[in-house]
Amino acid sequence: MCGIVGIVERNLDRPVAADELARMVRMLHHRGPDEEGSITLPGVGLGMRRLAIVDLSGGQQPILNETGDIKIVANGEIYNFRELQRELEGHGHRFHSRNSDIEVMVHAYEQWGEDFLVRLRGMFALAIWDGRTKTLIAARDRAGEKPLYWTQTPGRLLLASEVKALLVRPEVSRELDPVGLDQFLTYEHILAPRTLLKGVHKLPPAHVLRYRNGDVSVHRYWDAADVELQDWRDEDAAAALRESLGIAVERQLMADVPLGAFLSGGIDSSSIVALMSQGASQPVNTFSIGFSDGTYNELPYAREVAALFKTHHRERQASPDLGEMFERLIVHLDEPFADVSLFPTFTVSELAREHVKVVLSGDGGDELFGGYDAYQAQALAARLGWMGDALMPAIAGVASALPPTEKKKGLVNKVKRFSTGATTAPPDLGHYRWMVYLSARDKARLYRTGLRDALASSDVYAPVRDALGRFSQDDVLNRQLYADLSLYLADDILVKVDRMSMATSLETRAPFLDADVMELAFSMPGRLKIRNGERKWILKQAMSDVLPESIRTRRKEGFSVPMKNWLRRELQPLMRDLLSRARVSQRGLFDPAVVEQLMNDHVDGRENHAHTLFPLMVLERWASEYLQAPNFSSPPAR
8 A cells, every 4th residue: 555646747858856756755654654665767757655565575666667668656456466467477577576466567567558457456546657658657446446636737747646745846736626616515525537626636436547748638447337237136146246245355355464344333344344254263353433422323233243253343432522633634635525424434544553554344335235325215206206396395394494303314304304305406316316415505695706606607416417327227226326436435435435544554445346346236237236125135135144134134324423413512613713704704705694604503403504514614624724715806717
């Protein structure tokens, strides 16, 4: 596991200064505290920080091919590298190390060109300099477990695992992208390829960037939408899933350091722990997080699984005293990110890092097998049909008059959330209506005129429509899952897990996101995933002889924190400070009177505005660190 950077000059005769490269590399020390490596040559610089997991004594980067004209830096793990190594040796390639998965990639590129990417089973972000063609090749894994950002200035291309490594360069823009801001407040995260900074881009998952002679091109090399649906028999599908997930877990146990697993007690993480425990010579290390608020606390479920598989289990309690953690983590993030589960993710990562260097997680199970409430919300809306369209405004009116409760979910909160999604977001978004947090009506009140004008020609829902439209097969649920794999998983869940675990120098791995598991999942029709209202049906069948019914049938809770309650109490002073009239006015983006009213209504318990207030807090703290003051005085470009 590493952090990588790259510099390629437009004029390859211009030398790359080693000290400029080193400043970028050292911004990524937390991603790789074990060692540093770099190489500079005319017009090109590659650098990295390494967290040594495999081939501890070797594996130093950058790595070169036999002739030295192909060079690589990479972040991640390639689980099938030994099979590839044997195949490449058959083609005559010679390896310096027997145990370096990164060295395998440089020879695989030499042998197969960019087509080598589809042969990889693992997570990665990589940069290859091909001295033969004077081309930089950069790529990310299929799901987007490992990040990669890039920007092009008049003189060069810069890339890095995190934006903060780009921002050490004075030529990189710190100007606000208003479309990125609108996405952030709509979804609580920003969708690739955008960031909140103009000209700074995320490379999307399963994409390749090519830079040559000053020109950038980006294209996709793999797409779950291309997987053909099959007419699976129930028992065959369950057996295939059990086998494929078992192989993925076995592959991802590859490490020369201690490893463990995150455990919530839900079906996904419990399945991973169960498969890790099979054949293990010693107890699996498991790690869980708890809350004093009983409706958010899942520790009893995690303890049940830990006891069943006799794991070496450790727990930590999440605290609402987040002042110091908020300051540390929000400044650490590359861009505003408001999924409140970032805090327990950091806390459980910190706990795990005290004992291991690698953990496996259950991430991806919801997006592959139908785990979210939004799928059932959309199914209910479809069943109601025209009757729902007629009744929903009245239901929404009644629901809005009810005060929110402090529970995590509860009937009142569910009715309020369902009616809001059904009436305030465009119907063609389907299930994504329940993944929108700030409606057009609320933005019209909150945004100041300059920001509204800058967004006049943009459509914040376009990425969702594009993702739904790319899936052309006739399976409604799989279309929804594809959109969530492409957007929510890639730009929320995996961003959170990568940044929070890497902040503690912990590597996380997700067996559900193994390429073979993902392709198998998308070959299965939706009827295998949600059946008679039961979510993840096929996964439960696959694990029926390993996990007890109490674990397989417990309802999904979701990994969250009681932020709405904390903002009324422990975090209210921080909220009032960050969103004071003076600071909001100075920022110039939002109406300070509206922000103050939102705070007052929330604190007094009249409404739950946590999904607006917390993102605004994150934005203000992040912007004060990184953002150039916006200027919307000129008419927006059309």
